Amino acid sequence: MTLKVERLGHSTRLQEVSFAAQPGELVGILGANGAGKSTLLQLLCGVLEPDAGQLTYQQRDLTQISAYERRQLLGYLPQTPVAEGGIRVDHFLQAGLVNLHLSCPGKELNRVVETLQIHALLERTLDKLSGGEQRRVHIARALLGDHNWLLCDEPTTSLDLYYQLQVMAVLRAQADRGKLVTLALHDLGLAARYCDRLVLIDKGRLLAEGAPAAVLTDANLAQAYKIKARWLCTDEGVTLLPSLLS
Numbered sequence: 001m002t003l004k005v006e007r008l009g010h011s012t013r014l015q016e017v018s019f020a021a022q023p024g025e026l027v028g029i030l031g032a033n034g035a036g037k038s039t040l041l042q043l044l045c046g047v048l049e050p051d052a053g054q055l056t057y058q059q060r061d062l063t064q065i066s067a068y069e070r071r072q073l074l075g076y077l078p079q080t081p082v083a084e085g086g087i088r089v090d091h092f093l094q095a096g097l098v099n100l101h102l103s104c105p106g107k108e109l110n111r112v113v114e115t116l117q118i119h120a121l122l123e124r125t126l127d128k129l130s131g132g133e134q135r136r137v138h139i140a141r142a143l144l145g146d147h148n149w150l151l152c153d154e155p156t157t158s159l160d161l162y163y164q165l166q167v168m169a170v171l172r173a174q175a176d177r178g179k180l181v182t183l184a185l186h187d188l189g190l191a192a193r194y195c196d197r198l199v200l201i202d203k204g205r206l207l208a209e210g211a212p213a214a215v216l217t218d219a220n221l222a223q224a225y226k227i228k229a230r231w232l233c234t235d236e237g238v239t240l241l242p243s244l245l246s
C-alpha cells in the first residue's frame with residue numbers, strides 16, 4: 001500500500017475523505033466546482049494541514065512531517081501557481097532544481113523540456129506566455145526531480161486539444177513507469193479514458209471511488225454534477241458525452 005488517506009478533513013472544506021492508491025496508478029480526483037478537489041490535493045502535498053484523519057505514504061505518516069520535507073517527496077502542480085512576474089522560463093525551471101540536489105541537474109532540465117515540448121519557450125519570460133504555454137511550463141516544473149508521486153491540480157486547464165492529450169499521455173506514461181499520479185480533473189472523458197481509478201467528491205464528502213465505470217454511474221453523475229452522460233467506446237478507447245439532466 002503506497003498511499004492511504006483515512007478520514008482526511010479540513011474544517012468546512014473537506015470532510016472524511018478516504019481512499020488508497022498504489023504505485024503505477026493514475027488516480028483522478030473528480031467533483032463539481034467547490035467540491036473539495038484542490039483542498040484534497042493541498043492536504044496531500046502539505047500546503048494545508050488537516051484537522052482530522054490520517055495520511056500515509058510509503059509507511060510514513062505525512063501529517064507528522066514538515067510541509068518542506070513532504071515537498072521533497074512529491075511533485076506538485078497547483079491549480080493557480082504563484083505569479084512569477086518577468087522571470088525567464090529557463091531560469092524559472094533552474095530555480096525548481098535548487099532544492100532537489102541532483103547529480104546532473106542539466107540532464108533533468110533537458111528531460112522535462114523534451115517531455116513537455118517547451119524548447120521554443122525557454123528564453124521567453126513567463127508572464128509574456130499564453131495561458132496554455134504557462135501551464136505547460138508549470139507542468140514541466142512539477143515533473144522536475146522525477147518524483148515517485150505526482151500531484152496535479154487540473155493539468156489540462158488552458159491547454160488546446162493537442163496538448164490536453166499530450167499531457168494526459170505524459171501523465172499516463174509516468175504511471176506506467178511505476179509512479180503514483182493523482183490529478184484533479186473536470187473532463188470526465190479524459191478521466192474515463194486515462195485514469196485507473198477515480199475519487200469522486202461531492203460537497204466535501206467522498207461520494208464514490210474505484211474504477212471509472214463503477215464511479216461514473218448515472219446516480220453519481222446526477223448527484224455530483226446534475227448531469228447525465230453516455231459512454232462511447234471507440235478504437236481509441238472509452239469516453240463520455242455529458243449532457244444536462246432534462
Ligand SMILES: Nc1ncnc2c1ncn2[C@@H]1O[C@H](COP(=O)(O)OP(=O)(O)OP(=O)(O)O)[C@@H](O)[C@H]1O
Binds near residue numbers: 037079
Ligand atoms: N482559501 C480558502 N478559504 C476558505 N475557503 C476556501 C478557500 N479555498 C477554497 N475554499 C472553499 O472550500 C471549498 C472547496 O474548494 P476547492 O478549491 O477545494 O474546490 P474544487 O473542487 O477544487 O473546485 P474548482 O473545481 O472550482 O476548482 C469551496 O467551498 C471553497 O469555496
